[in-house]
Amino acid sequence: MKTYRAVMLTGRGGPGALQVVELPLPEPGPGELRVRVRATGIGATDLTMLDGSYAFAPRIPFVPGYEIAGVVDALGSGVRSFSIGQRVAALTVWGGYAEVVVRGAEHFLPIPDTVSDTGAAAVILNHVTAWQMIHRTARVGEAGDRTALVTGAAGGVGTAALQILRRAGVRTLGAASAAKHGTVRALGATPVDSRAGRLDRLVRAVVPAGVDFAFDGIGGASVSACIGATRRGGMVVGYGFAGTKGRLSTVLTVARALLATRLRGRRGAFYGITMLYRRDPRPFREDLPKIFALLAERKIDPLIARRFPLLEARAALELLATGGVEGKIVLEGGSASQRR
Secondary structure, three states: OOEEEEEEEOOOOOHHHEEEEEEEOOOOOOOEEEEEEEEEEEOHHHHHHHOOOEOOOOOOOEOOOOEEEEEEEEEOOOOOOOOOOOEEEEEOOOOOOEOEEEEEHHHEEEOOOOOOHHHHHHHOOHHHHHHHHHHHHOOOOOOOOOEEEEOOOOOHHHHHHHHHHHHOOOEEEEEEOHHHHHHHHHOOOEEEEOOOOOHHHHHHHHOOOOEEEEEEOOOOHHHHHHHHHEEEEEEEEEEOHHHEOOOHHHHHHHHHHHHHOOOOOOEEEEEOHHHHHHHOOHHHHHHHHHHHHHHHOOOOOOOEEEEEEOOOHHHHHHHHHOOOOOOEEEEEOOOHHHHO
C-alpha cells in the first residue's frame, strides 16, 4: 500500500501534541485534486487549533495546516480545469502539514510561473487577510490623506497589512514591542511601543486627531485602546480572533467594544478570512490572484522569518509560541529545485 507522511494533532495541548504519522495515500474522488505539498504556512491560528478552540477545525485527531502551495499529483474524475504537474495554491484551513492534500478542485488556484512555492504559501493567509480587511471591510481606497493603526505590526498579518497600506498611500502607525521597531520602520510605518503605556495616548501623541482606521488582531483590552486611538467617524476592524470558540471572554469583550464604537461615534467591524470564505469563496478567488500579481511584480515582499522542513511543524510552532517571531514561518517540502 502506498503511504504518505503528515503531522497530526493527536490531542489538545501545545506543539508537543503533534506527531509525525504515516497514512494511506488517498485517491482523489470525483471533482477533487491530489496535490503534493511543497510549502505551507505557520500562523497564530495554528496555535489556536492546538487547544481545540478554533471553530473551523475538525475534531481531533486531524492534520493542521492552513494554506498550501504544491503541484497537482492526481486528478479525480470530471476535473478539466487543472492538469497533472500544474502548480496550485489553496486556503486549506487544515491538512497542510502533510506531504499530500486532497480537496475539491474548486478550492485551488494556479500559481504564476514567476512566484515561488514558498512565496505563494507565505501570502495566501496573511496578505489576503490584510487585503480584504483593508479594501473590502474598511474600504480604505486609494485616495486622500488617511492614517491607520495596526496592532501586532511585526507579526505575519501585521507586516502584510503594513505593506498593503503603504501601497494604498496610507500613513500607518505600527504597534509593536521596541525590539521589533526596526521591522516596522523598514516597512514604511511609524513604530509605536505597545508596552510603553496606553496605546490610544501613544497614538494620539503622533496623530492628535486620531487615526482614520485601526486594525486590531490582538483582541481583549487592546480593542478599547484602538477605539480611543481612532477619530470620530473612523473605523476599527477586529480580525482573526473571531474564529475562536473556547475563549468566550475575549470574544465577548471584543464584540461589546466594537458594538460600542457606534455610541462613541466610530464604526466597528469583525473580519475573518475563513468566515468569509465559507460564506462566499468568490472574494478569495478574486483577491489571491491580485496578491500573486503584486508578488510577481515585486510590489509586495512577504517577510519570511524562518523556514523549516515540512514535517518539522512542531519545532516551528514552538518557535512561534515564544512571541519573538517577526513575519511568517514557512514549512517547505521537496528539494530546493522542486520548490522553485
